[in-house]
Amino acid sequence: MTLGIIAVLVLVLLFTSFFTVKQQSSAIVERFGKFHSIRESGLHLKIPIVDKISGVLNLRIQQLDVIIETKTKDNVFVKMKVSVQFKVIKEKVYDAFYKLEYPHDQITSYVFDVVRAEVPKLKLDDVFERKDDIAIAVKRELNEAMTTYGYDIINTLITDIDPDIQVKNAMNRINAADREKTAAEYEAEASKIRIVAKARAEAESKRLQGQGIADQRREIARGLVESVDVLNKVGINSQEASALIVVTQHYDTLQAIGADTNSNLILLPNSPQAGVDMLSSMVASFAASSQIGESIQSGKSKPKKPSKGESDHDYTESV
Template sequence: MAFFPFLLIGIALLIAFGAFFTVKQQTAVIVETFGKFSSIRHSGLQFKIPIFQRIAGRVSLKIQQLDVIVETKTLDDVFVRLKVSVQYVVIKEKVYEAFYKLEYPHDQITSYVFDVVRAEVPKMKLDNVFVKKDDIAIAVKAELQDAMIEYGFDIIKTLVTDIDPDSQVKEAMNRINAAERQKTAAQFEGDAQRILIVEKARAEAESKRLQGQGIADQRREIARGLEESVEVLNRVGISSQEASALIVVTQHYDTLQAIGEETNSNLILLPNSPQAGSDMLNNMVASFTASNQMSEAMKQQQIAKDASKNDTK
């Protein structure tokens, strides 16, 4: 019987250790007495009656996330997979409902997500599914919130985190996007080339205009210089025709001198005899005379026509 006291001590220690337990932060413990709900214990050191009471379960009060993948069809007959992330938490004041009323909350949430997504997505075309994914998430949250609040769960947020169309549809969409980008790039390149061509044409036109203006100014100055030269020669008794011949001959030999100074020039000016200046002058005088005669003849014809019309009237 010597071991009997030790047996009593051991039993007492077991009972003592079994009476106390700890509850972690953000956790609730369900305590039952003879299988019936007794109390809910929160974080800290807690006491229960050994043998009579037991810990039925622990409920996490942390925010949890459940990812649900739903496959459905859009309005334009495209199969698409949506990943919906549901963030939920057990309401601290409704731990009893969360523990006793609902055995598998994940399955319940998943069923509601499937129901809402398969009711909303078939109303939309594929492009609208991408654009209105927030509307789908809001509809899921509203449905879950109304359904799960009864079981002690609060839906914090729902997110449509991924939209994955059928692989062939994605390839087609990528080809369409690539074609659109190539079309836009071609349009920009065409606009750039057109601008370059227009600007180049404007620059050439401006260059020609300035070149023509320069030539006109040059000829105007040459004419003014010739006029002044003839006037100077007239003052010393040289007639206009002789002055013109002298100017032509002088310019002829000035040109020959300028060509002779060019060492790399292969130009040959023909004819280059002294008679050449006189011939050029005679040809010029003959051309001016013929032109004056033709102009005078045309004036006489016009006068005769006008007189004939007046007689007829």
């Protein structure tokens, strides 16, 4: 019975003498409450009852997310999320275990201190633009403080900036109005380009149309001259040739109107005398115009009034 109990005790002491440490971890061994050694990953031996594992530190990179509410220079309250990536320095496991009891709280305090010192110097728009500068300032301050306690700050990231909901809505309205303004400017510019292009096209069309009409009339006049010359060669004088051309054009016009199915009803004289009448009217109008011009020219030289030595009868005869 006694031997069995002794054997069990020996087995218990034997099993409690061995312990393992996981990869990327460090174990702190104390002997009678005093620091004895630091054990790395692997299988280790300790004296039962005498030695005690006081704690195990994780040597892998850890992340702490800190949410801070602060105010900007233009009095806008924002919530910022700062992610701090840190790890225990392998050579300073003793300091990390014994000098600092709550590392997360210590890191959070430094983050609050730096962010609330930097953000109130900036306006809201600058906070978004210079968030990397704020993150660098947080990392620099944390490194200076936490290295003493055996912690290395790998990186600090500002992962979220969340203004007050009313401010956010106002910013969205400003952005929407600005985009609408830009769209209106582009639409106005496009409309201007279309109007200018249309005006230029119409001007060019009218210029070409006028040029075509002028060319047409020039060719018609040249054709009339040639026709009169041909008729003169066969013994027809100019007046008769003109009458013949007018009559021919008169009947050509009637034929063209009759051939057009979309033309409206037009009443024109179609007797053989109609062409002669039109020609006579044209000649009479030309003659009247010529007489009016001669009268205007002769009217410019007015008769003199009678002098004192002349009688009214002499003045009347002179007139």
